[in-house]
Amino acid sequence: MKRTAILVPAIVLIVLFGGLFPCPPVSGVSDQMLLRLSDRREVRLHEAVYDWKSVKVVLVGELHNDKRHHEIQLEVIRALHNTGLQVAVGMEMFRRESQGVLDEWVRGTLSEAAFQRAYYDNWNNPWPLYADIFHYAREKKIPIVGLNVSREITRQVAEKGFASLGEKHKKDLPPVSCAVDESYRKFIRRAMGIHGHHGMNFNNFCEAQILWDAAMAWHTIQYLKAHPQRTVVILAGNGHAWKPGIPKQLEALSGYSCRVILPQMAGKTDRDSATDQDADYLWIE
Numbered sequence: 001m002k003r004t005a006i007l008v009p010a011i012v013l014i015v016l017f018g019g020l021f022p023c024p025p026v027s028g029v030s031d032q033m034l035l036r037l038s039d040r041r042e043v044r045l046h047e048a049v050y051d052w053k054s055v056k057v058v059l060v061g062e063l064h065n066d067k068r069h070h071e072i073q074l075e076v077i078r079a080l081h082n083t084g085l086q087v088a089v090g091m092e093m094f095r096r097e098s099q100g101v102l103d104e105w106v107r108g109t110l111s112e113a114a115f116q117r118a119y120y121d122n123w124n125n126p127w128p129l130y131a132d133i134f135h136y137a138r139e140k141k142i143p144i145v146g147l148n149v150s151r152e153i154t155r156q157v158a159e160k161g162f163a164s165l166g167e168k169h170k171k172d173l174p175p176v177s178c179a180v181d182e183s184y185r186k187f188i189r190r191a192m193g194i195h196g197h198h199g200m201n202f203n204n205f206c207e208a209q210i211l212w213d214a215a216m217a218w219h220t221i222q223y224l225k226a227h228p229q230r231t232v233v234i235l236a237g238n239g240h241a242w243k244p245g246i247p248k249q250l251e252a253l254s255g256y257s258c259r260v261i262l263p264q265m266a267g268k269t270d271r272d273s274a275t276d277q278d279a280d281y282l283w284i285e
Contacts, residue, residue, distance in 0.1 A: 174218030
């Protein structure tokens, strides 16, 4: 009797046997558990990092004053670096105009005291919250990229709206219209609560948020064009890191896909409330 070969589609083989060949551990990477929101499955950090390597941008959210969130960010940076990936760290905490200071710090030609002065000129949260991240980047020679825009610009938009900006300010901004629709308003109310817009015109505040997200996305894109071998880990507040924030602007401006990791926060990003419309992974303790 003539035998007929049976061809099994590759996807079926992956489904049937994928679980038999787990991703090998990465040296120096912890067994921290994350919730993958696409299928609600718990995965270990050394498994998730293989997925993160498939994209050019990884965002890790934070509450600025939560030390644990910065520890999470450092673990993500370290995990990607330990796979051999060429990583850069993009930061909301530094303006683009401060790039020279960041370069000097990573090169080791700037003292910590001088760098702290530059840090406090850019950001107002205590240095110790971020110090470990900065020291790790310096030790491993990982570039740090300032992503933010002038506070003068975002303050004016928040107070008077995007239309109030003159040509002097607009020439340094990415191509963005700051159009605010109802879905974005709902997102901001959920993500930010009353944070940052108490006493302000809410629509102006939303415009400022979109401008902030678009500028950070644009600066990330420009960095990747100049350094295509790099993968950028963006550290930003949760309201910027969620998918309707920077990730949406990245896709609109360049087509770059990314992965979003958010820390677990009761009532906002927890097992019950977070979905894959918010993020890709939830860091669970």
